[in-house]
Amino acid sequence: MIDNLYTNPIVSFSRAGKTIVLGRTPSDDVVHLYGSTGLGLPPVQLAFSDRIGGDGSVFRGQRYGNREVFIPLAVWKKTKAEVTEFRRRLYHELAPHKGMVNIRIVDPGTGTSRFIEGYLKEGLEGDFGEDFRGNYQSFGLTFECPDPWWQGDLKEITLRLNPGVKPFISNTVPFFPVVLGRSAAQGTFNIEVAGDDAVYPVWEFVGEGSDPTIKAGSNQFVINTTLKAGQKIVMDMGTGMMTPDQWQNVPLTSQPFRLEPGRTTLTATMVNATVDSMIRGTYRERFLEGI
Template sequence: MPILARSSGSLPGVINPPPIQPLEVPSLSWTDSQGRTTLLSDWENGWVLQPGTRGLDLPGFDFYTDASPQIDGNAMRGLHAQAREIFLPVVLFGSDRADFVARKRSFLATMNPYLGLGTLTMTEADGSYRTIEAYYVSGVEGDTGQDSSGLRWQSMGITLSCPSPYWLGESVHLDYGAGATGNFFPVLPVVVRDSQVLGATVINNLGDASAFPVWTIHGPATSVVISNDSTGLSFSVTASLGSSDVLVVDARERVQTAVLNGTTNWWPNLAADSDLWSFQPGTNNVSMALVGTDSNTTVQLDYQPRFLTA
């Protein structure tokens, strides 16, 4: 929804209010690690996002090149997307001094970096959204200049640091198994049958970068092999799962775990040549081979596509 400009005198009860300019933007909200959410582009609740937002699109890149004394120019050997910073200029105001102070203190509590990573969410008018994890760096130290604050308002230039440069799209959840009702690729579902399943499916990663899956396998099964045939990588579970067992294999960066029934480390039960592979951008041909199964065996897949822009 667009934020409409109002004359400076229209701020309720505000003396010497800040300049407020027209700005049409999607909805931006901040959620801290404890689940407290503040809508930053919400006139009715006292927040106005100002022109000057930075860092929402492409991140910076490091390029690794080699030069040869006999060949002009350089050869690019690789590149690396940098962590990004996002700058958000906002104005907070209250109906009176007490309302303003309470609102500011409540918001600044959610910016405490000691709480851990929070989440910035950009929501489009059609309801689609992307998120990025971040923590507060600077901008709300307290500026009492005439053009920066008043008795019932304050202008803030908030800088957030994002350890990962990627915006995350909406989560994708798929179910594979007898009687599964999720979305399947191709049209026919991959069905777990008695004794074994040899199933092939296609995952279309719409993101700009690799996406890392989380696999939830409900037993029974005596062995499991899940492969990305497009890249030639796979991982194998060499120990048996009972009918009540649930194994979660998490391939996400900086996580990479295999946990049985929520408590037991099953990393030693992955084959030595296993690779917790990712979905590459575009089409990925995936196969699942489970042995010793019955009609209760299911495989669940969850992942979030990653994007370079909001």
């Protein structure tokens, strides 16, 4: 039924600020066709060793390999020239030498929006056969994705050290505000990490204040330094990159840590925090499937 088309996923490609959105109805001139693949579990690689002196084998481990995502689409235009122009747009905006393409799938039925990044592998070789009819042409685009996990929208955790003032709450970005005292600023709060894999937030420590610290369970990361008003340090827990580099002020007991899916209790502290001091973390949840 035509009504069901409106509940189909919305597929789009984007890179460098340019986006191509595939339609879902017969009235659209560019349409996502049935037949997409690579939207569920990524390829599984299992390792076994033969059991010496016995039957069978010993399981050594598993990992997810590169994922291929296949997206079929069709274009209808009024003229052959318009089809040619659209095909040239695909060439330029999806060419692999320009980097990875963001493939996003929005599911109206569940409200999820997830994306994966990959290099175009095949589908735009310029072969004109049965799939080409002058003002009509269909394509089957295959992308190779080095990271097989789908990612969600950017999430933000904001701890604003603002004594005696109601914290600002954004209407567009979800976060967890906490009001702390001025001299010994400390707050404990719970967050829920969705998805199927751990996340590594990028933490931003903004002064004024000393010895900014973030804790989760037995994990702790502290920088023994003093930040001036407006001064900040950015720490990527995934890569270990710190800007500016303050690793000389990080004690050996501090290590970058991740947040597991589910509920996590965080404790953040900053000595002598002022009204403008804050600790903020951003991350993207990771999912096994796109839809």
